[in-house]
Amino acid sequence: MTEQQKPAIPNASPTPTFDDHRLEMLMGRLLQTGVLLASITVLIGGVLFLITHANQTANYRTFSAESANLRHPSHLLPLLAAGDPTAIIQLGILLLIATPIARVAFGVIGFGIERDRLYTAVSVAVLTILIISLFR
Amino acid sequence: MPLALFTSLVFAGSLAAGLLGAMTGLGGGVVLVPLLTLAFHVDIRYAIGASLISVIATSSGSAAAYVREGFSNVRIGMFLEVATTLGAIFGAFLATRMPTHALAIVFGLVLLYSAWLSWQQTHHPETAPHPKNPWSDRLRMSGSYPDGNGGQRDYTVDRIPAGFATMFGAGTLSGLLGIGSGAVKVLAMDRIMRIPFKVSTTTSNFMIGVTAAASAGIYLQRGYINPGLAFPVMIGVLAGSLLGAHLLVKARVSLLRTIFTFVILALGVEMIVNGWLGRS
Numbered sequence: 368m369t370e371q372q373k374p375a376i377p378n379a380s381p382t383p384t385f386d387d388h389r390l391e392m393l394m395g396r397l398l399q400t401g402v403l404l405a406s407i408t409v410l411i412g413g414v415l416f417l418i419t420h421a422n423q424t425a426n427y428r429t430f431s432a433e434s435a436n437l438r439h440p441s442h443l444l445p446l447l448a449a450g451d452p453t454a455i456i457q458l459g460i461l462l463l464i465a466t467p468i469a470r471v472a473f474g475v476i477g478f479g480i481e482r483d484r485l486y487t488a489v490s491v492a493v494l495t496i497l498i499i500s501l502f503r
Numbered sequence: 504m505p506l507a508l509f510t511s512l513v514f515a516g517s518l519a520a521g522l523l524g525a526m527t528g529l530g531g532g533v534v535l536v537p538l539l540t541l542a543f544h545v546d547i548r549y550a551i552g553a554s555l556i557s558v559i560a561t562s563s564g565s566a567a568a569y570v571r572e573g574f575s576n577v578r579i580g581m582f583l584e585v586a587t588t589l590g591a592i593f594g595a596f597l598a599t600r601m602p603t604h605a606l607a608i609v610f611g612l613v614l615l616y617s618a619w620l621s622w623q624q625t626h627h628p629e630t631a632p633h634p635k636n637p638w639s640d641r642l643r644m645s646g647s648y649p650d651g652n653g654g655q656r657d658y659t660v661d662r663i664p665a666g667f668a669t670m671f672g673a674g675t676l677s678g679l680l681g682i683g684s685g686a687v688k689v690l691a692m693d694r695i696m697r698i699p700f701k702v703s704t705t706t707s708n709f710m711i712g713v714t715a716a717a718s719a720g721i722y723l724q725r726g727y728i729n730p731g732l733a734f735p736v737m738i739g740v741l742a743g744s745l746l747g748a749h750l751l752v753k754a755r756v757s758l759l760r761t762i763f764t765f766v767i768l769a770l771g772v773e774m775i776v777n778g779w780l781g782r783s
Contacts, residue, residue: 427731
């Protein structure tokens with residue numbers, strides 16, 4: 368079977384592609400919403416950061432690992448409560464990283480609803496890899 | 504340089520990178536890292552971290568538009584993401600152990616390769632007909648896409664193991680250099696797995712965000728993502744790419760692509776020279 372023109376026939380997959388397409392549409396919306404939320408958060412934090420650090424000199428020439436407070440989500444909360452601008456930016460970045468992960472989690476649910484065991488398992492595998500990378 | 508001025512300039516540069524990346528289909532990451540390191544003298548590790556964040560933002564932000572066209576294949580994407588995410592973790596692990604001048608040289612080489620690929624792609628041949636691989640249906644990767652005349656065109660997937668291995672490589676490059684490595688992903692799907700070009704490009708875009716998220720977690724923990732730098736870069740690239748998607752004038756794309764190819768080529772050479780002389 369090559370790519371010849373022919374009327375649409377149900378392909379070999381046991382579920383109609385319509386379901387897959389709906390799943391993808393929902394995933395796309397989810398991603399857009401996540402990016403929007405993350406961008407607004409980063410923008411708010413960024414503006415505050417500029418206001419508080421306006422007179423400082425920029426120096427990113429030398430590498431020094433960011434303070435440990437910002438590197439772990441658990442340490443972020445007290446800083447956020449204090450309204451720390453870099454913490455707000457970091458929260459936005461975390462939201463952004465969470466967006467594609469949410470998409471994969473959504474895939475687990477979607478393929479589960481479609482009763483597609485193989486792809487539920489594949490999505491779970493991807494989700495596991497992502498979670499391991501975040502919380503090593 | 505005062506912080507406000509520096510931030511504004513980085514924002515403007517990122518906006519331009521996002522704009523060009525979206526209009527040429529090569530992504531903003533490939534010019535962003537050289538721009539930050541060569542023009543702004545940012546440590547390459549911060550540049551890679553910031554770039555990775557912008558890659559997630561642009562890929563996720565434009566995903567919905569691609570899905571609407573009905574070309575992307577969520578199963579192929581999810582299946583190959585197993586390879587790209589594993590590769591991304593491996594790449595991030597390598598990046599934390601590699602000296603910065605070596606990173607600059609590898610980046611430069613990838614730029615040269617991207618320029619060459621971009622040069623090749625100006626005239627794109629149709630996917631060659633191939634005998635049907637039984638695994639395509641077994642793994643439920645066969646699909647169909649709109650042919651433009653209201654009908655559907657079926658396609659099957661071939662050479663899955665080779666494609667999977669190449670995807671691991673694409674993930675490694677993404678995690679190592681903070682780029683989307685869409686070019687390598689498309690290469691794996693279109694040239695190796697013989698998936699129609701349009702399906703390959705849209706599915707690749709769908710995968711980029713997930714791949715980048717896998718290495719971003721590691722970068723975040725290592726302190727490679729600097730909030731003060733990531734903020735103008737992320738907002739700039741995102742704004743630029745959204746603008747680029749709206750400004751996509753078909754007639755000018757080939758010229759833009761040619762210019763962009765030369766820009767990448769020049770940046771690649773400069774990255775290699777700088778890395779070689781240990782100035783990065």
